[in-house]
Structures are given as structure tokens and as C-alpha cells.
Amino acid sequence: MFEQLASTDVPISPGTYFGWGDVTIQSGNLAVIIVMVILFVLALVLPFPGGKRRK
Amino acid sequence: MNTEAVPVPNPEADGTGAYTWTGKARRWLLKQLPPEKLLPEDQPSYVASWAYVFGMGAVAGLVFIIASGVVLSLNGPQWYHVSSLGHFVNSVHLWSVELFFIFMVVHLWIKFWMAAWRGGRLLTWITGMLAFLVSIVTAFTGYLLQTNFDSQWIAFEAKDALNAVGIGAWFNVANLGQIFMWHIMLLPLAVGAVVALHVVMVRVHGVVPPIDAAETDAQLRDATSSGTDSATTSVTNSTVHPEVKQP
Structure with a gap:
């Protein structure tokens, strides 16, 4: 069991961090925030498919 | 003593069932949420926008979270920590959560800027x-x-x-x-x-409705009421109800 668990271990890595002054953010968290902002903007500007035909 | 009978409403005779708590609850629920509101067949035209998609996107994410979570709980940690299929289902669980939160936050932002607590x-x-x-x-x-x-x-x-x-x-x-x-x-x-x-x-x-949806919008008022602003109504009808033929 422990051998199996050990064999599936992924390398331990602190990840990549970005920092500006007192602000520090991990790359994964920053990516999620950027994706959310992009989705928010796209939702406002992109036309909805078939929207004009709907009642 | 006055024994004259005073007519009282008879809920059972009226078929409203208001004598019992189940009947009263049913009447209240049907009044608050009639079946046509619970499962509507169409929506106002302003719903045809990406701004109205993310709430249901979050619900879809939640469905995947619960389904993958049920599989994980049925098989246990020794399965999802070790086997390749377990790793896959574990990852489905994680990424469903990521999408659930992404959609939920975008939904929250959009509804905040729409002041969705109105009405x-x-x-x-x-x-x-x-x-x-x-x-x-x-x-x-x-x-x-x-x-x-x-x-x-x-x-x-x-x-x-x-x-x-x-x-x-x-x-x-x-x-x-x-x-x-x-x-x-x-x-x-x-x-x-x-x-x-x-x-x-x-x-x-x-x-x-969107903030800029006018009070005179035909979709925001009773369809049977006829407004005095005929010009606005005709414009609204031509854009919202394409099946209405304009002269």
C-alpha cells in the first residue's frame, strides 16, 4: 500500500509565484482570476447565438 | 340566544382543502409557484444573452461535482489515491469544482452589476x-x-x-x-x-430584467394590459415578438 502510494507521488513543488510589492499570488490562482475576468467581458460583448430568432 | 345560521365558507365543499395544513400548504405553494412558473416553456427575449448563462453553468458544474463525489465515496481513498481510474475521477471532481467556482463568481459579478436584488x-x-x-x-x-x-x-x-x-x-x-x-x-x-x-x-x-429594460417593455407587464404609449409598444413588439406583423 505504502509502496503504491509512494510510487504515485508527484514531485513536491512550491509552484510559481508573482509578486508586486506586498501582493503575492500563485500562478494558478492568478490564471483562474484572469479567466473569470475574460469570461465576464466576453459575456457582455459576445452576441448570443440564435438570440434574434427567439421570442 | 340567536341560533340563526351564519353562512360560513366550506373549504371542502369549495374544493380548496383549507381545513387541513396539507391543503393550506398546497394552496400556498401553488399560489407562490404555479407549475407554469416552475417549468416555463419560454423566457423573455433579454434572457438570450451570455449574461444569463453562468448560473446554470454553475449548476451544471455542481451536478458533475456530486456525481464524481458519489463515485469517489463509493470506492474510497485507497482507490482514488492509487488507481489510474481513481485519479481520473478525482481530477474530474477537482476540475468540476474549479468550473463551479469560476461560473459562480462570474454569475455573481454579472448579477451584482445588474442589481439583481431588484423587484x-x-x-x-x-x-x-x-x-x-x-x-x-x-x-x-x-x-x-x-x-x-x-x-x-x-x-x-x-x-x-x-x-x-x-x-x-x-x-x-x-x-x-x-x-x-x-x-x-x-x-x-x-x-x-x-x-x-x-x-x-x-x-x-x-x-x-436588465436595468435598462423600460417599464413599458411589453414583457415586463401583463400581456393583457394595453399601454397608452402605442409608439413604444409597437417598437417593442417589432423587436421582441417577430411573429406580430407590423403595418
């Missing part, structure tokens, strides 16, 4: 905020269950915060068994109940 929708807004908060706690307990150095770090950082607010002895993030039970039993029930209540509130009050 008696305060409870819809509050249940949505509750769903967000309970989801954060649920996701937090999920991160604790990774049983790796990340979860150990998260647990021992959170331990101090929970002790500081006085609940650390009862909600003990270092107690893996307790956190496991919270994550697979209590918190999913809470998230499911609050999200279901939120969706029901949306159906009761309807989706919120």
Missing part, C-alpha cells in the same frame, strides 16, 4: 450569497482531504484562524475523519439545499 428578489440574492459561502467551506474541507503536504499546510494555517474565532475545538481541521464526514455528508447536503432554494426563488420571482 422583490432579495431572498434570491441572499440564498445565492449563502450558496457561495457554504460552497467555500465545502471546497475548503475538500482541499484538506488531499492528504498531502498542501492539505497539511492548509489545515495548520486554518487551525489558527478557527481557534481564533472559538470553533477550533469543535470543527477541528486536524481531525481528518471529522473533516471527511463534513465534506461528504453535511456540507454537500447544505450546498444542495441552498442551491435548490436559490433556483426555486429564481423561478418564483423570475429572472431579473
Whole structure:
């Protein structure tokens, strides 16, 4: 069991961090925030498919 | 003594069933949420916008979270930590959570800027905020269950915060068994109940119209009422109801 668990271990890595002054953010968290902002903007500007035909 | 009979309403004779609490509850529920509002066949034209998609996107994410979570709980940690299929289902669970939160936050942003609590929708807004908060706690307990150095770090950082607010002895993030039970039993029930209540509130009050939707919009008032602003109405009809032939 422990051998199996050990064999599936992924390398331990602190990840990549970005920092500006007192602000520090991990790359994964920053990516999620950027994706959310992009989705928010796209939702406002992109036309909805078939929207004009709907009642 | 006056024995003259005073006519009283007879709910059973009237077929309203108001004598019993079940009858009263049924009448109240049908009044609040008639079947045509619970399962509508069409929506106003302004719903045909990406701004109205993300709430249902979050619900779809939640469906995947619950389905993958059921599979994980049926097979157990020794399966999802070791086998390749277990790893896959575990990853489906994680990425469903990522999408659930991404969609929920975008939904929250859009509804905030639409002031979606307008028109008696305060409870819809509050249940949505509750769903967000309970989801954060649920996701937090999920991160604790990774049983790796990340979860150990998260647990021992959170331990101090929970002790500081006085609940650390009862909600003990270092107690893996307790956190496991919270994550697979209590918190999913809470998230499911609050999200279901939120969706029901949306159906009761309807989706919120855009802020710039005029009060004279034909879709925002009773279809049988005829407005005095015929020019506005005809314009609205030509854009909203294409089947209405304009002269």
C-alpha cells in the first residue's frame, strides 16, 4: 500500500509565484482570476447565438 | 340566544382543502409557484444573452461535482489515491469544482452589476450569497482531504484562524475523519439545499430584467394590459415578438 502510494507521488513543488510589492499570488490562482475576468467581458460583448430568432 | 345560521365558507365543499395544513400548504405553494412558473416553456427575449448563462453553468458544474463525489465515496481513498481510474475521477471532481467556482463568481459579478436584488428578489440574492459561502467551506474541507503536504499546510494555517474565532475545538481541521464526514455528508447536503432554494426563488420571482429594460417593455407587464404609449409598444413588439406583423 505504502509502496503504491509512494510510487504515485508527484514531485513536491512550491509552484510559481508573482509578486508586486506586498501582493503575492500563485500562478494558478492568478490564471483562474484572469479567466473569470475574460469570461465576464466576453459575456457582455459576445452576441448570443440564435438570440434574434427567439421570442 | 340567536341560533340563526351564519353562512360560513366550506373549504371542502369549495374544493380548496383549507381545513387541513396539507391543503393550506398546497394552496400556498401553488399560489407562490404555479407549475407554469416552475417549468416555463419560454423566457423573455433579454434572457438570450451570455449574461444569463453562468448560473446554470454553475449548476451544471455542481451536478458533475456530486456525481464524481458519489463515485469517489463509493470506492474510497485507497482507490482514488492509487488507481489510474481513481485519479481520473478525482481530477474530474477537482476540475468540476474549479468550473463551479469560476461560473459562480462570474454569475455573481454579472448579477451584482445588474442589481439583481431588484423587484422583490432579495431572498434570491441572499440564498445565492449563502450558496457561495457554504460552497467555500465545502471546497475548503475538500482541499484538506488531499492528504498531502498542501492539505497539511492548509489545515495548520486554518487551525489558527478557527481557534481564533472559538470553533477550533469543535470543527477541528486536524481531525481528518471529522473533516471527511463534513465534506461528504453535511456540507454537500447544505450546498444542495441552498442551491435548490436559490433556483426555486429564481423561478418564483423570475429572472431579473436588465436595468435598462423600460417599464413599458411589453414583457415586463401583463400581456393583457394595453399601454397608452402605442409608439413604444409597437417598437417593442417589432423587436421582441417577430411573429406580430407590423403595418
